[in-house]
Structures are given as C-alpha cells and as structure tokens.
Amino acid sequence: xxxxxxxxxxxxxxxxxxxxxxxxxxxxxxxxxxxxxxxxxxxxxxxxxxxxxxxxxxxxxxxxxxxxxxxxxxxxxxxxxxxxxxxxxxxxxxxxxxxxxxxxxxxxxxxxxxxxxxxxxxxxxxxxxxxxxxxxxxxxxxxxxxxxxxxxxxxxxxxxxxxxxxxxxxxxxxxxxxxxxxxxxxxxxxxxxxxxxxxxxxxxxxxxxxxxxxxxxxxxxxxxxxxxxxxxxxxxxxxxxxxxxxxxxxxxxxxxxxxxxxxxxxxxxxxxxxxxxxxxxxxxxxxxxxxxxxxxxxxxxxxxxxxxxxxxxxxxxxxxxxxxxxxxxxxxxxxxxxxxxxxxxxxxxxxxxxxxxxxxxxxxxxxxxxxxxxxxxxxxxxxx
Numbered sequence: 157x158x159x160x161x162x163x164x165x166x167x168x169x170x171x172x173x174x175x176x177x178x179x180x181x182x183x184x185x186x187x188x189x190x191x192x193x194x195x196x197x198x199x200x201x202x203x204x205x206x207x208x209x210x211x212x213x214x215x216x217x218x219x220x221x222x223x224x225x226x227x228x229x230x231x232x233x234x235x236x237x238x239x240x241x242x243x244x245x246x247x248x249x250x251x252x253x254x255x256x257x258x259x260x261x262x263x264x265x266x267x268x269x270x271x272x273x274x275x276x277x278x279x280x281x282x283x284x285x286x287x288x289x290x291x292x293x294x295x296x297x298x299x300x301x302x303x304x305x306x307x308x309x310x311x312x313x314x315x316x317x318x319x320x321x322x323x324x325x326x327x328x329x330x331x332x333x334x335x336x337x338x339x340x341x342x343x344x345x346x347x348x349x350x351x352x353x354x355x356x357x358x359x360x361x362x363x364x365x366x367x368x369x370x371x372x373x374x375x376x377x378x379x380x381x382x383x384x385x386x387x388x389x390x391x392x393x394x395x396x397x398x399x400x401x402x403x404x405x406x407x408x409x410x411x412x413x414x415x416x417x418x419x420x421x422x423x424x425x426x427x428x429x430x431x432x433x434x435x436x437x438x439x440x441x442x443x444x445x446x447x448x449x450x451x452x453x454x455x456x457x458x459x460x461x462x463x464x465x466x467x468x469x470x471x472x473x474x475x476x477x478x479x480x481x482x483x484x485x486x487x488x489x490x491x492x493x494x495x496x497x498x499x500x501x502x503x504x505x506x507x508x509x510x511x512x513x514x515x516x517x518x519x520x521x522x523x524x525x526x527x528x529x530x531x532x533x534x535x536x537x538x539x540x
Contacts, residue, residue, distance in 0.1 A: 202499025209492020224257025427470025435528025442521025
C-alpha cells in the first residue's frame with residue numbers, strides 16, 4: 157500500500173509520456189510548450205509537499221492523504237477535458253497538488269515505524285514494488301493511445317487514485333496521537349529553517365535532488381529523443397522506458413541486502429560516484445551522436461541511460477533514510493522539504509531540456525551528466 161502511495165508521481169507523469177508528441181500536435185504547441193504541462197506538475201508536486209508534510213505531523217498521516225487524493229481526482233478530470241495547453245497545465249498543477257500528499261506522508265509512515273538502516277532497507281523494498289509503476293505506466297499509456305486518444309489517459313489516472321483511496325482506508329494510522337505536533341504555522345516555518353541550516357540534511361537532500369533532476373531530464377527528453385529523433389513507435393516507447401526501471405529494481409534489491417551490513421552513507425557515496433561517472437559517459441555519447449549523426453545510435457543512448465538510471469537505486473532509499481533519521485520528531489516536515497527539493501529541481505531541469513532542445517539527444521545527455529557531477533560534489537562536501 158505504501159509503495160502504491162509512493163507511485164503517484166510515476167503514474168501521473170510516466171503514463172502520459174508516450175502521448176506528449178500527440179498532445180503537442182493536437183493542441184498546436186511546440187515541444188517546449190507541451191513540456192510546460194510537465195513543469196507545472198513538477199513544481200506543484202514539489203512545492204505542495206511543504207504544506208502536506210506539516211499537516212501530516214499535526215493531524216496524522218491518513219487524513220491529509222485522503223484529502224490529497226480527492227484533489228487529485230478533480231485535477232485528473234480537468235486534464236481530460238482540457239482544450240488548450242494553458243488549461244492542461246493548470247489542471248496538471250491541481251492534480252500534482254493533491255498527488256504530493258501521498259509520497260511525502262508514505263515516507264513519514266515508514267519513519268514512524270522503523271529505525272534508520274532498517275528504514276533504508278524498507279524504502280528499497282518499497283521501491284522494488286513501486287518500480288512496477290514506471291514500467292507499467294508508459295506501456296499502459298501507449299496501449300491507451302492505440303485505441304483511444306490522450307484524454308483517456310487521465311481517466312485511467314483517476315481510476316488509480318480511486319483504488320489508492322480504497323486501499324488507504326484499510327490501513328492503520330502510524331503516528332501516535334501523543335507525538336503529533338501542536339505548533340502553529342510560525343513554528344512550522346522555524347522547523348523548515350532548522351532543516352535548511354543543517355549541512356548534513358542538505359547533503360542528503362541535494363544529492364538526492366540532483367539525481368532526481370537527472371531522472372526528470374530523462375522523463376522530459378526521451379519521448380522526443382526516442383519517438384521523434386530515433387522514430388521509435390509510441391507503443392514501444394514503454395519497453396525502452398521499462399528497461400531502465402528493471403535496472404533500478406535490480407540495484408534497489410542489492411541495496412536492500414547490503415545496507416544493513418555496510419550502512420546508508422557508504423552505499424550512498426558509492427552511488428553518487430557511479431552516477432557522476434555514468435552521467436559523464438552519457439554526455440559524451442550524446443555529443444558524438446549530435447556531432448556525427450548515427451555515431452552512437454539508439455542503443456548507445458539506451459545503454460548510457462540504463463547505467464545512469466540503474467544506479468539511482470543506491471541514492472533514493474539511502475538519502476531518504478539518512479535525511480529523516482536525525483529528525484524523527486518532525487519526519488513529515490523533513491520528508492516534505494526533501495521531496496520539494498527533488499521536484500523543484502526536476503521542474504527546473506525539465507524546463508532546461510525543453511528550452512535547449514535542438515532535435516538531438518545532446519541537450520538531455522549533457523544536462524544529465526551535469527547534475528550527476530553536482531550530486532557527487534554535494535555528497536562529498538556536505539555528508540560527513
């Protein structure tokens with residue numbers, strides 16, 4: 157159930173990726189125009205977590221998530237009815253505002269129950285389960301497009317929200333009423349300030365945020381790189397997308413076994429080094445492909461993305477467990493700030509991919525390489 161709550165972002169973004177070229181043609185906008193709806197989702201999803209986290213610390217986990225799902229359903233219906241890109245972007249923001257409650261409070265629910273290294277192991281196991289979402293979502297979106305238009309994708313997302321709501325109702329509340337925050341809004345702002353001056357917390361949050369930036373560059377760029385540049389059929393896009401998720405699942409499985417023996421910080425440092433190395437390699441491959449068309453080919457880009465995406469499995473669970481371990485009394489707030497940092501970074505990076513797009517894989521690959529190196533630097537400088 158927690159893995160399903162963590163999957164709201166993947167289901168909401170990945171399912172409509174195969175439809176982005178079709179949406180651009182249908183609504184008469186450019187690649188950057190249709191990616192504005194993706195940016196709107198990322199920004200709202202990230203920023204609204206700053207609201208849901210303190211609400212979860214004050215009122216418990218389940219109630220705020222249920223309210224968020226109701227908002228998500230309203231946004232999904234609006235997206236399905238949108239007639240222009242401005243309306244679509246607005247409804248995507250509403251959808252994201254509600255969706256943000258689920259993952260931020262699901263992470264806090266794990267911290268309510270488990271200690272640091274065990275929480276990292278549980279996060280890895282959750283990611284194994286939630287790995288089904290980013291594999292299944294683009295495949296499902298491609299199949300919907302084969303029989304219906306892109307609007308039907310948002311009705312399928314609404315159905316996912318309803319299933320999650322029914323499942324959540326059957327789960328117990330994890331936050332003991334005696335431990336709930338009694339503070340006012342000003343005190344909550346002070347809590348965010350306390351986190352933002354903690355170098356160690358920032359180390360975990362920024363390392364994770366840079367990796368998420370690379371993932372969102374991949375999300376924003378691959379529909380156009382695969383479908384428009386390499387002429388991959390939309391119905392097969394999900395297979396290439398799912399290949400990278402298989403790599404993430406394998407590395408998360410390894411992480412869940414090793415973290416109790418080696419610890420979160422060591423594995424996180426290894427992951428940051430691998431991500432920087434593979435990011436630089438992908439940037440080089442993208443440059444060769446752009447400079448000499450066909451020099452790298454589809455499979456050169458696929459291989460570089462596979463290595464980068466797979467080793468994010470050493471980042472997400474370990475960075476989350478490390479960031480929340482020092483602040484168990486405000487796990488919801490810490491989870492919210494971390495999630496917000498990730499998705500705001502994703503929104504900025506996704507926008508850059510659209511702005512710099514030149515019809516080749518180079519801008520996407522260069523940005524992924526850059527954020528990979530930054531993640532490594534933040535890990536080394538801030539986490540001791």
